[in-house]
Amino acid sequence: MSNEQPVDSLSRRRFFGGAGSVAAAGAGGLILGAGGATAVGGAVANAQEPNPAADVERLQAASAALSYPYYGTHQSGIDTPPQDHLVFTAFDLSATTPTELQLVLAKWSAAMAEMTAGRPVGKVEPGREQGVPVDTGEAFDMGPQGLTLTLGFGPSLFDARFGLAKFAPIDFANLPAMAGEALDPAYTGGDLCIQACANDPQVAYHAVRNLARMARTSVKTKWTVLGFGRASAGPTQKTPRNLMGFKDGTRNVSGEADFAEHVWVGEEAGQPWMKGGSYLVARKIHMLIETWDEDPIGDQQSVFGRTKQEGAPLSGQSEHDVPDFHATVAGKAAIAPDSHIALAAHENNGGTKILRRGYNFTDGLDSVGRLDAGLMFISYQKNPEQFVALQRKLGSSDRLNEYIRHVGSAVFAIPAGLPEAGSYYGKDFFA
Amino acid sequence: MSNLSSRSKFRAATPGLVAGTALLALALSACGSASTSGTGAAAGGNAGTASVSNGAAQVTVSVEKVNGEDQCVPNFSSAPAGPVTFTVSNKDASGVSEVELLSDKRILGERENVIPGLKAVSFTVTLDGGTYQIYCPGAGTEKTTFTVTGGASAGSANGVSDQLKAGTEGYAKYVAGQVDSLVTAVAALQTAVDSGDVAASQKAYAAARPFYERIEPVAESFPDLDPALDLRVADVEPGAKWTGFHPLEKDLFESKAITADTKALAAGIVTNVGTLKKLTDDLAASDGYKPEELANGASGLLEEVQSAKITGEEEAYSKLDLVDFVANIEGSQQAFEYLKPALTQIDSGLTTEISSQFDTVNKAMAAYADPEALGGYKPYTAELKASDAASLTQLIQSLQAPLAKIAEKVATV
Numbered sequence: 001m002s003n004e005q006p007v008d009s010l011s012r013r014r015f016f017g018g019a020g021s022v023a024a025a026g027a028g029g030l031i032l033g034a035g036g037a038t039a040v041g042g043a044v045a046n047a048q049e050p051n052p053a054a055d056v057e058r059l060q061a062a063s064a065a066l067s068y069p070y071y072g073t074h075q076s077g078i079d080t081p082p083q084d085h086l087v088f089t090a091f092d093l094s095a096t097t098p099t100e101l102q103l104v105l106a107k108w109s110a111a112m113a114e115m116t117a118g119r120p121v122g123k124v125e126p127g128r129e130q131g132v133p134v135d136t137g138e139a140f141d142m143g144p145q146g147l148t149l150t151l152g153f154g155p156s157l158f159d160a161r162f163g164l165a166k167f168a169p170i171d172f173a174n175l176p177a178m179a180g181e182a183l184d185p186a187y188t189g190g191d192l193c194i195q196a197c198a199n200d201p202q203v204a205y206h207a208v209r210n211l212a213r214m215a216r217t218s219v220k221t222k223w224t225v226l227g228f229g230r231a232s233a234g235p236t237q238k239t240p241r242n243l244m245g246f247k248d249g250t251r252n253v254s255g256e257a258d259f260a261e262h263v264w265v266g267e268e269a270g271q272p273w274m275k276g277g278s279y280l281v282a283r284k285i286h287m288l289i290e291t292w293d294e295d296p297i298g299d300q301q302s303v304f305g306r307t308k309q310e311g312a313p314l315s316g317q318s319e320h321d322v323p324d325f326h327a328t329v330a331g332k333a334a335i336a337p338d339s340h341i342a343l344a345a346h347e348n349n350g351g352t353k354i355l356r357r358g359y360n361f362t363d364g365l366d367s368v369g370r371l372d373a374g375l376m377f378i379s380y381q382k383n384p385e386q387f388v389a390l391q392r393k394l395g396s397s398d399r400l401n402e403y404i405r406h407v408g409s410a411v412f413a414i415p416a417g418l419p420e421a422g423s424y425y426g427k428d429f430f431a
Numbered sequence: 432m433s434n435l436s437s438r439s440k441f442r443a444a445t446p447g448l449v450a451g452t453a454l455l456a457l458a459l460s461a462c463g464s465a466s467t468s469g470t471g472a473a474a475g476g477n478a479g480t481a482s483v484s485n486g487a488a489q490v491t492v493s494v495e496k497v498n499g500e501d502q503c504v505p506n507f508s509s510a511p512a513g514p515v516t517f518t519v520s521n522k523d524a525s526g527v528s529e530v531e532l533l534s535d536k537r538i539l540g541e542r543e544n545v546i547p548g549l550k551a552v553s554f555t556v557t558l559d560g561g562t563y564q565i566y567c568p569g570a571g572t573e574k575t576t577f578t579v580t581g582g583a584s585a586g587s588a589n590g591v592s593d594q595l596k597a598g599t600e601g602y603a604k605y606v607a608g609q610v611d612s613l614v615t616a617v618a619a620l621q622t623a624v625d626s627g628d629v630a631a632s633q634k635a636y637a638a639a640r641p642f643y644e645r646i647e648p649v650a651e652s653f654p655d656l657d658p659a660l661d662l663r664v665a666d667v668e669p670g671a672k673w674t675g676f677h678p679l680e681k682d683l684f685e686s687k688a689i690t691a692d693t694k695a696l697a698a699g700i701v702t703n704v705g706t707l708k709k710l711t712d713d714l715a716a717s718d719g720y721k722p723e724e725l726a727n728g729a730s731g732l733l734e735e736v737q738s739a740k741i742t743g744e745e746e747a748y749s750k751l752d753l754v755d756f757v758a759n760i761e762g763s764q765q766a767f768e769y770l771k772p773a774l775t776q777i778d779s780g781l782t783t784e785i786s787s788q789f790d791t792v793n794k795a796m797a798a799y800a801d802p803e804a805l806g807g808y809k810p811y812t813a814e815l816k817a818s819d820a821a822s823l824t825q826l827i828q829s830l831q832a833p834l835a836k837i838a839e840k841v842a843t844v
Contacts, residue, residue, distance in 0.1 A: 110525035110526075
């Protein structure tokens with residue numbers, strides 16, 4: 001640990017410089033916010049006295065009404081701008097026959113279409129007094145809230161149980177053991193997964209709850225993580241922060257060309273159902289927040305390779321400056337070679353990029369009385385090897401490892417989107 | 432275990448009055464829904480009469496999007512009296528997943544899991560002449576009129592009513608048998624307690640419990656009786672006297688001492704079980720049980736398993752929770768078995784699913800049997816709970832999910 005070292009002159013300058021620019025950005029953010037509200041309110045709002053409460057209501061209504069298409073080339077929830085909330089759940093099948101699995105996948109596919117459109121998955125109030133409500137009701141009338149539901153198949157789905165071995169994507173297997181892991185079996189693996197993202201946490205929770213309920217005789221929930229704040233940015237979004245206080249996802253995959261090169265699977269999986277799909281890697285990362293919080297700012301910034309407030313690389317001035325890994329200050333690398341950004345940068349990894357789509361999570365205290373909180377890291381890539389190569393490097397030498405533990409892990413094959421109503425995920429398996 | 436909220440679940444406390452209110456509520460909700468989902472012929476429906484082949488009139492119902500709205504489209508709107516087979520499939524309507532044939536509110540036949548992309552499924556019902564409805568919950572037009580021409584038909588839907596009646600009568604006899612056994616068992620418990628023999632009393636306690644646990648929803652339907660017999664210490668109102676099985680359990684298994692109070696508790700149990708016998712006999716002789724009461728009781732017993740047994744709260748001193756657990760399951764399965772002949776007619780797929788889930792549960796519970804243990808099952812220790820509670824929960828939830836659906840199907844409305 002190097003936090004006894006004095007803060008060097010460079011990071012001290014960055015720190016003060018950063019404070020100034022964030023104050024400006026804060027003001028800019030306020031102006032933007034007001035502008036956004038006005039745009040929603042339209043011309044009428046311009047002529048009226050400022051009414052922040054009404055602006056908030058209009059924004060909330062717009063956010064509630066937001067709906068992403070369910071049918072298409074790719075599943076939603078991958079290149080969709082990250083919503084504010086996540087419920088990630090991995091399931092194991094208790095079903096033993098292909099017919100039961102088929103029914104689960106068909107039921108889920110139809111129910112996902114309904115819920116992403118903001119509709120219940122059956123009667124909230126059945127007409128008959130003895131009827132049990134089909135939909136549990138807690139998201140009734142709340143609107144779609146930008147809900148996306150992304151379904152994945154774990155490597156274990158293709159084992160001997162359902163006779164699906166011939167449908168397994170080429171080289172699809174559990175992630176190899178890597179340095180820096182302390183995996184808990186309770187947060188590892190799964191036959192199926194659902195990534196539910198929405199602007200409202202209750203809408204995301206409702207979706208997963210109802211999917212689990214309608215498949216209760218065939219599927220059991222293996223693990224679940226509730227993410228309360230996005231920790232990655234889409235193209236037009238302001239970069240959010242992880243629980244360490246640093247901006248996360250500044251240099252994310254963005255734009256169609258990047259997605260085609262790094263995220264969407266083509267023919268290489270050897271399975272038609274994967275063409276247009278992707279691979280999801282989930283890592284539940286426990287942050288040792290209390291010790292991190294006591295680490296001096298110079299060390300924190302040096303660990304990440306960026307300033308804390310602005311998020312600028314230590315070789316530059318502002319967040320989106322391209323990091324210069326050769327820049328030196330007083331004969332030392334401005335961005336330490338074992339900093340997080342240096343190890344993860346595509347420039348230093350043969351061009352490898354992954355789409356990060358993680359969320360911050362918290363779940364009370366852990367068994368030894370520390371905050372149980374961290375990052376629910378989710379990445380999408382056209383080959384899980386992309387993640388493995390990066391994580392091998394990070395796991396063995398990332399200075400961040402002192403403050404994080406990977407406690408959960410899973411990989412899922414994400415089938416291509418459904419072309420139209422009447423199709424369902426995995427239909428090819430049961431032809 | 433007893434609590435106020437679950438007590439009225441099995442049966443309305445005052446049948447006449449509450450049933451009247453329920454009917455009114457139903458009538459109101461029917462009016463309410465009629466305005467949004469009225470009865471009418473669905474778009475694209477064929478007005479003709481279905482012809483008979485394979486011994487039944489053949490009707491197909493296509494669930495599909497019509498002008499962007501989920502609809503149920505039958506190819507015929509009438510059939511001659513006699514057996515009618517409805518073959519249903521879902522082309523692309525993700526908001527509809529079941530199709531029912533109704534006579535007023537009674538479900539005569541139905542298929543669930545009518546999901547886009549899956550192959551067609553069918554059900555056959557034998558119908559008298561009259562007017563019926565094809566009901567597709569969630570469709571733009573939920574109810575479509577279906578007319579059956581001609582007169583009465585041999586083996587018609589009335590057969591289901593007869594089967595349900597036979598089922599409820601059979602269940603009444605089952606309850607009477609359990610209560611009689613309970614009367615004998617608590618008398619033996621009192622004798623053991625009066626003799627001051629703690630070990631014999633523990634045995635007699637374990638022997639008596641299952642008779643009560645199998646019919647607990649019936650006992651719970653009598654407002655004061657279940658709290659007097661089966662209250663846990665946590666549910667005792669401040670200042671109220673704690674009576675029944677559980678304070679006795681505490682004396683026998685925790686302090687392991689029989690006092691005058693212990694003897695009074697045993698005597699109180701005998702008195703209250705005597706009252707239970709009188710009330711259940713009276714009930715059987717008057718209104719009897721309704722099919723939906725059996726169904727709700729079957730599901731209610733599984734709720735008991737989840738809320739009190741898996742948590743280890745029910746038999747906190749004796750650790751006999753798995754004995755109660757198995758008795759709850761048995762009681763639930765009995766209620767289901769009495770409904771099964773009729774339920775098979777109404778929804779054979781669901782009936783098969785429930786039977787298979789009962790098999791799974793029974794097989795799993797057999798692994799906990801221990802002839803050496805008090806009550807015949809392993810004590811539910813903290814260690815056993817820590818290792819097995821989650822899988823037991825999953826087991827029971829998988830049974831309760833389909834079982835909770837049957838009340839609606841057998842309800843006499």
